[in-house]
Amino acid sequence: MDTPTTYFHWGFILISVPNLLVIAGMVVLFAIALVAPFPHRKEADDGDTK
Amino acid sequence: MATPSSLEEAASVESKSWTLRLRQAFDRTLPMDHLLPDRQPYYVGSWVYVFGVVTIAALVWVVVSGIVLSFFGPQWWHDSRVGRFFNSLHFWSVQLFFIFMVLHLWGQYFMAGWRSGRAATWMIGVVIFAVSVLTAFTGYLSQQNFDAQFIAINAKDAMNAGGIGAFFNVLNFGQMYGLHIMLLPIGVTILVVLHIVMVRTRGVVKPIDPEGGERP
Numbered sequence: 227m228d229t230p231t232t233y234f235h236w237g238f239i240l241i242s243v244p245n246l247l248v249i250a251g252m253v254v255l256f257a258i259a260l261v262a263p264f265p266h267r268k269e270a271d272d273g274d275t276k
Numbered sequence: 277m278a279t280p281s282s283l284e285e286a287a288s289v290e291s292k293s294w295t296l297r298l299r300q301a302f303d304r305t306l307p308m309d310h311l312l313p314d315r316q317p318y319y320v321g322s323w324v325y326v327f328g329v330v331t332i333a334a335l336v337w338v339v340v341s342g343i344v345l346s347f348f349g350p351q352w353w354h355d356s357r358v359g360r361f362f363n364s365l366h367f368w369s370v371q372l373f374f375i376f377m378v379l380h381l382w383g384q385y386f387m388a389g390w391r392s393g394r395a396a397t398w399m400i401g402v403v404i405f406a407v408s409v410l411t412a413f414t415g416y417l418s419q420q421n422f423d424a425q426f427i428a429i430n431a432k433d434a435m436n437a438g439g440i441g442a443f444f445n446v447l448n449f450g451q452m453y454g455l456h457i458m459l460l461p462i463g464v465t466i467l468v469v470l471h472i473v474m475v476r477t478r479g480v481v482k483p484i485d486p487e488g489g490e491r492p
Contacts, residue, residue: 252375252378252379255379256324256379256382256383258323259323259324259326259327259379260322260323260324262323264321264322264323
């Protein structure tokens with residue numbers, strides 16, 4: 227807990243590994259949200275709400 | 277018995293009533309079936325639209341756990357087991373709030389959520405993000421631990437260099453705590469409510485290229 231974290235250093239990019247993992251997880255979650263099937267109700271509306 | 281002229285008079289008095297005009301404006305702008313819809317357009321059937329709702333759910337947990345922490349104070353949230361639990365609940369719900377707010381931002385950015393008269397909704401979202409960062413910052417300064425001291429002592433030079441150190445003193449715990457538990461959360465909550473009402477007023481933005489090929 228009290229030891230300093232490790233950093234990822236590539237060119238001008240310097241980021242801690244925990245932060246990098248969070249961002250990578252967010253990108254993965256976003257990609258899954260785009261492709262994962264969403265449960266539909268049969269009587270779904272096909273127009274705008276206004 | 278009311279005569280036609282007295283009825284006209286009553287109607288004209290009624291039309292001047294600000295409560296009536298306000299109610300009519302509400303009914304026109306945001307009818308209840310828009311505010312609390314039970315059906316959504318077909319394109320809302322995607323997990324991308326869930327990010328905003330999860331952000332709101334996280335905000336509810338942030339506020340509830342924050343209220344509990346404010347009742348008992350720093351000694352409690354550091355020393356007791358239940359206090360540490362609520363401290364962690366507050367911290368991790370903030371992490372989820374920011375993660376899902378950014379995911380919601382990505383989703384709205386790529387679907388150009390500001391189209392068709394929704395620019396104000398987008399801009400209020402931008403302000404919510406900025407105020408949330410400030411709220412989180414004052415929260416880190418309000419922890420009453422070495423981490424908070426480290427952040428405050430390092431941040432004070434940036435604040436002074438920016439010319440705001442005189443009225444935003446990061447070394448002043450009372451000021452940071454007051455901002456964190458009162459002014460800023462009220463601001464975030466009001467803006468979030470406004471954001472949701474604006475989303476419900478206009479409805480969810482159509483996809484850029486929906487089925488049928490219609491473009492905005």
